[in-house]
Amino acid sequence: MAETLLDIAMMHSDALIHRAKQGDQNAQGRLVQLWYKRIYNFGYKFFVDHDLAMEVSQKTFISMCRNLQGLQDIARFKPWLYTIVVNYCREEARKKKNNRSASFDVVWDSEAENSLPWEVSGRRADDPEKQLQQSELSDILQDALLQLNAEQREVVIMKEYEGLKFREIAEILNVSENTVKSRMYYGLDGLRKILERKNINKETINYEL
Amino acid sequence: MNYKPDESALMAYLYGEVEGPEKEKIEQYLLQNPEARKDLEKFKALRSIMGSVKDKEVIAPPIFIDQPKQNVFRNSPYLKTVMSIAASLLLIMIVGKITDTKVHYSDHELKISFGETNKPNPAETHPVAMLTTNQVQQMINASLNENDSSMQNRWKDSQQELDASIKKNLLKNSDRLDHLVHEASTASQQQIQGYVAGLQNENMNLVKDYFQLTSTDQKKYIEDLLIDFAKYMKQQQNNDLQVVQTRLNNLEKNTDIFKQETEHILSSIITNRNNSTTKGINN
Numbered sequence: 001m002a003e004t005l006l007d008i009a010m011m012h013s014d015a016l017i018h019r020a021k022q023g024d025q026n027a028q029g030r031l032v033q034l035w036y037k038r039i040y041n042f043g044y045k046f047f048v049d050h051d052l053a054m055e056v057s058q059k060t061f062i063s064m065c066r067n068l069q070g071l072q073d074i075a076r077f078k079p080w081l082y083t084i085v086v087n088y089c090r091e092e093a094r095k096k097k098n099n100r101s102a103s104f105d106v107v108w109d110s111e112a113e114n115s116l117p118w119e120v121s122g123r124r125a126d127d128p129e130k131q132l133q134q135s136e137l138s139d140i141l142q143d144a145l146l147q148l149n150a151e152q153r154e155v156v157i158m159k160e161y162e163g164l165k166f167r168e169i170a171e172i173l174n175v176s177e178n179t180v181k182s183r184m185y186y187g188l189d190g191l192r193k194i195l196e197r198k199n200i201n202k203e204t205i206n207y208e209l
Numbered sequence: 210m211n212y213k214p215d216e217s218a219l220m221a222y223l224y225g226e227v228e229g230p231e232k233e234k235i236e237q238y239l240l241q242n243p244e245a246r247k248d249l250e251k252f253k254a255l256r257s258i259m260g261s262v263k264d265k266e267v268i269a270p271p272i273f274i275d276q277p278k279q280n281v282f283r284n285s286p287y288l289k290t291v292m293s294i295a296a297s298l299l300l301i302m303i304v305g306k307i308t309d310t311k312v313h314y315s316d317h318e319l320k321i322s323f324g325e326t327n328k329p330n331p332a333e334t335h336p337v338a339m340l341t342t343n344q345v346q347q348m349i350n351a352s353l354n355e356n357d358s359s360m361q362n363r364w365k366d367s368q369q370e371l372d373a374s375i376k377k378n379l380l381k382n383s384d385r386l387d388h389l390v391h392e393a394s395t396a397s398q399q400q401i402q403g404y405v406a407g408l409q410n411e412n413m414n415l416v417k418d419y420f421q422l423t424s425t426d427q428k429k430y431i432e433d434l435l436i437d438f439a440k441y442m443k444q445q446q447n448n449d450l451q452v453v454q455t456r457l458n459n460l461e462k463n464t465d466i467f468k469q470e471t472e473h474i475l476s477s478i479i480t481n482r483n484n485s486t487t488k489g490i491n492n
Contacts, residue, residue, distance in 0.1 A: 029272075036269030044265055054270075061272045138262045159224065160259055166226055181217035188220075192255050200258070 010034055017077050021068050028068070032061045038162065039085050045157045046089045046150075047096075048142045056092055060085045079168045086154055086172060093150055137200070144194040152187030159184055214238055214245075223252055 013034060019027035039060050043053035063084050071080055145153055154173065158164045166184075170177040214222070214235045221227045222235045239246045304310075313320040340348075 032272055033269050037264060037267055040267045041264045045262070050265075054267075058270070058272065065272070137258070141259060141262050160256065161262070161264075166221065166224070178217045181220040184220045185216035188252055188255060191259070192251060195255070195258065 006034065006037065010038075013077075014074055017068075017071075017074050020065075021071060021074070023069070028065045031064070035081060036061070039081070042082070042085055042157055042162060043089060045142060045145060045161060046153060047092070048146050052092055052096075056085060056088045059088045063088075076171075079164070079172045082158065082162070082164065082168075083172045089154070090150065140195075140198060140200065141191075144191050144198075147194055148187050148190050152183050152190060155180055155183040156187040156191070212238055219245075219249065219252075223249065223256070 013031065016027050016031055016034070020031045036057060040053050040057045043056040044050065047053055047056075060081070064081060067084075071077065145156065148156065155169060158169050158172070159166070164172070166177050166180050169180045173180065212234055218227065218231070218235060222232065227235060239249065308323045311320075311322045313322075
């Protein structure tokens with residue numbers, strides 16, 4: 001993952017966290033600004049739904065600001081924050097499960113999946129071709145992620161996209177490190193199988209891109 | 210060497226979270242097992258594909274956090290009681306102000322009164338005491354006279370005004386009445402005329418409509434009749450034509466048959482003839 005200015009700022013935010021912990025609202029606001037993108041993207045990959053991701057992010061940061069004083073070790077801020085977001089994600093997923101009505105996006109996505117590739121590409125005719133294929137691939141991957149079970153999905157997103165260490169993930173999920181790795185293995189394996197079924201591998205991608 | 214790294218170890222290796230002898234062991238194993246190497250390559254390929262999912266750009270919305278401390282203060286029952294007492298005191302004070310309530314306590318008696326108290330004003334009574342009765346009488350008389358005259362004047366004035374206004378009103382009313390009566394009479398004439406005209410118009414329209422309707426009906430009926438008749442004629446014509454056609458066809462067929470028969474007869478005659486001639490020649 002390429003290090004952006006934001007990533008660097010996130011790495012050196014100890015002083016900021018310290019001030020936020022003492023109730024400095026300005027520092028809390030800056031902390032939200034720093035981490036919002038990461039938390040939102042975690043939520044987005046978990047649900048592949050903008051609204052749910054926004055809701056989960058909002059709840060996470062509200063909870064963060066309220067409970068930051070209780071955080072003992074500043075170095076543990078990152079896993080602590082992910083613990084909150086994972087819990088809210090699970091809560092939302094439960095709610096979603098109970099709510100039996102399918103959202104319009106889901107219906108639409110399944111339709112798009114069944115349709116031929118050129119029909120899908122038709123709705124984004126304005127994009128340059130490469131960008132279009134990139135986003136198509138991204139859609140397929142996110143769809144595949146959504147097909148994993150929630151436990152594997154959490155681990156895969158945290159490891160692959162959030163760049164957390166296995167040790168940190170184990171701490172966040174409150175399970176053993178080996179369990180995390182095992183979930184990761186089966187998650188990746190599952191993804192690979194889904195993509196193979198769709199005939200997507202490195203060669204076809206390189207050919208297309 | 211029968212070391213085989215499990216899934217967890219492979220994952221740790223894939224993400225570079227293994228160090229030292231463990232790492233070496235795994236590398237050794239991979240060197241010896243092309244199958245496992247292939248598997249790992251597959252995972253690596255998958256990771257590179259997964260890298261194409263980019264983060265979505267998002268702008269953090271402002272997050273408002275209510276201060277829990279303030280809430281606790283606001284919700285405390287003490288503050289509520291104090292605030293309610295203060296509010297009721299204020300209410301009492303406002304009501305007192307509006308009704309002008311006064312509470313006195315003097316000479317062992319409590320007085321509560323609303324409105325102004327009727328206290329004798331010593332400053333006013335004092336100069337009167339210095340005047341004599343005559344003077345007072347004179348003053349009263351003078352003021353009474355003045356009052357009388359002014360009253361009379363005012364009365365006269367008002368009576369004059371009243372008279373004038375009554376007269377004016379009478380005139381106006383009679384005028385208006387006249388106008389109204391006149392209007393009514395003319396209006397009734399006009400109304401009758403209008404009514405009669407309306408009736409006539411209505412009748413006329415009715416008759417017109419009726420005639421128009423009947424005429425259009427008749428027209429339509431005749432048109433239909435004509436069309437039907439034309440159709441009938443056409444049908445008849447067609448039938449006739451068909452009959453003629455079949456007749457002609459029959460005729461043609463008959464002639465054909467006739468022709469064929471003639472030809473047949475002719476050919477038989479010719480062959481007979483030929484036979485007879487050859488016979489003749491032979492004979």
